[in-house]
Amino acid sequence: MASLGDPLYPIAVLIEELKNEDVQVRLNSIRKLSTIALALGEERTRSELIPFLIEAIYDVEVLLVLADQLGKFTSFVGGPEFAMYLIPPLESLATIEESVVRDMAVESLRNVANEHSPLDLEIHVVPTLQRLASDDWFPGRLSACSLFSVCYPRLPQPVKESLRASFCKLCQDETAMVRRAATSKLSEFSKVMEIEHLKSDLIPSFVQLAKDEQDSVRLLVVEACPTIAQLLPQEDIEQLILPSLRQCAKDPSWRVRCKVAEKFVDLQMAVGPDITLIGLLPDFQSLLKDTEAEVRAAVASKVTDFCANLAKANQAQIILNCILPSVQDLISDSNSHVRSAVASVIMGLSPILGAYKTVEDLLPLFYIQLRDECPEVRLNIISKMDCINDIMNIQQVSESILPAVFELAEDSKWRVRLAIVEYMPSLAGQLGQEFFNKKLHGLCQFWLNDHVFAIREAAALNLKKLVKHFGAPWAEQTIIPMILVMSRNTNYLYRMTCLLCLSVLAEACGTDLTVRLLLPTVLQLATDPIANVRFNVAKTLQKMTPFLEASVIEDQVKPTLDKLKVDTDADVKYFAAQAIDGIAAA
Template sequence: MADKALDDSLYPIAVLIDELKNEDVQLRLNSIKKLSTIALALGEERTRSELIPFLTETIYDEDEVLLALAEQLGNFTSLVGGPEFAMYLIPPLESLSTVEETVVRDKAVESLRTVAAEHSAADLESHVVPTLQRLVSGDWFTSRTSACGLVSVCYPRVSQPVKAELRGNFRKLCQDETPMVRRAAASKLGEFAKVVEIEYLKSDLIPNFVQLAQDEQDSVRLLAVEACVSIAQLLPQEDVDHLVMPTLRNCATDSSWRVRYMVAEKFVDLQKAVGPEITQKDLVAAFQFLLKDAEAEVRAVIATKVKDFCSNLDKANQVQTIMNSVLPFVKELVADSNPHVKSALASVIMGLSPMLGAYNTVEHLLPLFLVQLKDECSEVRLNIISNLDCVNNVIGIQQLSQSLLPAIVELAEDSKWRVRLAIIEYMPALAGQLGQEFFDQKLRGLCMGWLNDHVYAIREAATMNMKKLVEQFGAAWAEQALIPMILVMSRNKNYLHRMTCLFCINVLAEACGTEITTRVLLPTVLLLATDNVPNVRFNVAKTLQKISPFLETTVIEQQVKPTLDKLNGDSDVDVKHFASEAIAGIAAGKKQFFETSKSKL
């Protein structure tokens, strides 16, 4: 299409008109996605004078097409002649920012912000600011919601009188009769605060913030909480205490759980913004209040903040504050009636150990860990086990080991396969913390049992687990304690067990090295080459190719190749195929090895 467009300058517009009138939405969508090609064919002047006006006049399509158009126009500045002609893109984007569909409006505003940033300061006042003012005074709420996203882009680069107008416009949007507009203003309040001069932040935006935080709609109030973080970061401590904290305290005790949820979600950000002094004076009490909230959703999200909140407390009073003001409430959450709350707490509670030290961990945290390790919810037990390294670094894991074992066994045999998968993936780290002796006595049997699980994903993860355990404890340990138990599977009557044995050998060869692979692993692979099940035989071929880099050349020539040649003549077509692939793969690997060696010389 582009080639023909270059030959006939009328072609792009004519084709575009035809395609945009077509009943097929996909065809119209495809034509919009080719706009940049059409613009290149037309050239900058005709794009400005013909294509952009045409697009502005024909915005009446399906939402999917309009969304694509809004996205395209955001990258069109270079196609209309550069930043000095960027104002030509304003009219179609202004129209798109007033449509009913939210995602189209949002994309149009995003593109308008991009295009506005490319304007010079003079063009910004001449073209973008009037557009913003038209949107602010629009009859439909859709245009006014879009206006909220443009104020902070224009404000830093315009003159003082225009800045005053923009502050007035934003105040008007914050007081709009339509909740959707006030919600949009609240969502952009923090962004606008970052570009407004400090004196106007106090005189103009703080009153807007207070008003939005007291709005009758909770969907507006919760967005004001986000703005609170940005505003608090910009003000001196005394102003934060006087201008922000009364509103924040009200939000933390708001009648709507959604607002309290937002405070809990943003709590650590708020803590960092207001500083340690105000945190100690005000936020500790608010944190306690949220930990006891009536709604489980609020308790769950604030529980995830326990570690971060405590780590950001003033170091001089950190331990005392945690022990006296946080831990009593945490203890109540350990026995919470909601499993999501307990699981959220279990994911972070271990992180308190390094802050409290060995004595307090043993005296106060250890009893909580032991309760959680016996919790009926598998996710609670799993989250505790997954974060043991924090405690291990403080008091060692031996004090927990006897209580850990029942929890690990239950998780290993959990009816949910994803729970079993999670504990498998954590097992190497757990084995390293508990030590080789404990692992051999208590956990090695579990790891072997996973190799026979009825879920393939578990067997696959258990196979990789074997490799990580060898890397943890060494090849000598593997030869003595692990490999004999794996090789026994090669004689099992169930062919799936024999295949699992091969899968283990695939990954163990690299971890164990050439000597053990040749002496211990290879004979079992060669023995299985005569298995009566074709699936086992072709997996032998794949295994021989996989382990060949860890075998001496003489071993490959004398033992591996004859076996593969025999499999290459097998009666089963799949066995022949994989044997042939293995022969070719080993040959290619050998050639690459010699070429690499030669280049080094």
């Protein structure tokens, strides 16, 4: 091994460490490349270290780190004017069969290529790209696909022409993996290409790939379609893109049709409302009736967005005549995922169609879904019910929605009950205080007694929202008496629910109401025989203190906490001490 005074000492150390059997030693050695480069200096890094890295052979873990390091190595070889020295080792790494190494090398090549001047790019990077693109072994051709868009914008026209030809050749490569790689870069390359060459060179490849024998290639064509369509004038979209797009919508592979369904709104926005009406609407209807449940579910989830982006002039008519009949079929679909997808979006049609059409055409569909045997369907429809609040009056809501709310309030699935609980403040705000007191007050009390804690917790938080909406006087007359009764229940769970409610109501009720009505009940429960109740008293007092005056804290809260701190139960003592510390720190 070289001695400390030997000018090759850093590389000698690197060689020895890379021969070590311990992979961690080899990894640590490669991670020190920047340190070694600093020790060697820029000139020796170019003349000694880089050639050594090209010739050395490592295992995959080391190669991956090396590929990453080289992408950040420009400053160590002397700056952008010497960045070409990094191209050979990265080119070598870009031809490795191991995909993770190759991908990292390509990413580093992209970074290094961006640091080249236009002239150096033409002299050093383009030949590398062309060698990779014509490599006999497919990994090199795979790597080349990712480099075209980086190089193309800063090159002269003759070189650009050569790159376009090379890319189109890769789009027709005999290896499916290469065609997939080229297709995945279609949208990226199209963004940097001149519009005339996009139409003359890239679109023919796009059309050919849309007919590829591999469905994985055709699927990527759909991915690229919105980007390419956005770059073209309307007349060119209809002539050059729409036929291939419609072909993909009828593709024999359900995966391709599913991808069209997933990208449908993006495609709609890219082609515009006129082409959507004549070209995409029939395909949207067809996908809603697709034989594969996955496709129906994917397109069903796009119904509201698709309808919202239709031309306003005939939007409602198209929805009622062309979309809604298919949606009605999906509501009774045999597949629960399809029904769930519809339930997650159908409420969004209400603001588009208005109150009259919602009551006439949509509410019957809502009722069917609210009674669906699948809890996910019921949950999805409930979670979107606020969409109808702004377009329906009190009478319509009370007649149309309340029966379903009462029924679902006792649903056997707790997540469905939770969704109804969370919907209540929105509904109460629309119906008003008087209506709430008559019709919905009992539901709030019912939920506070639910056997699932998440429901009780959500119900308590709801009370806080309701108090903020209806005011403290309403709370004093309606809500607080109902809660205080729970403090005297023989079941300790009711007493704990009482504390939960009092802890969240303090903020909404204000200082006066908290001191007069809420705090005395909390202090009374400090002597409860159940330890769980007592330590929840400590936690509740800590939450209340920000809404209490200093004198009340000193005279009532702290003495109670001091007593709880010497309680016989360890948990009570712990939470009491925690509350005391929290109050002191506030």
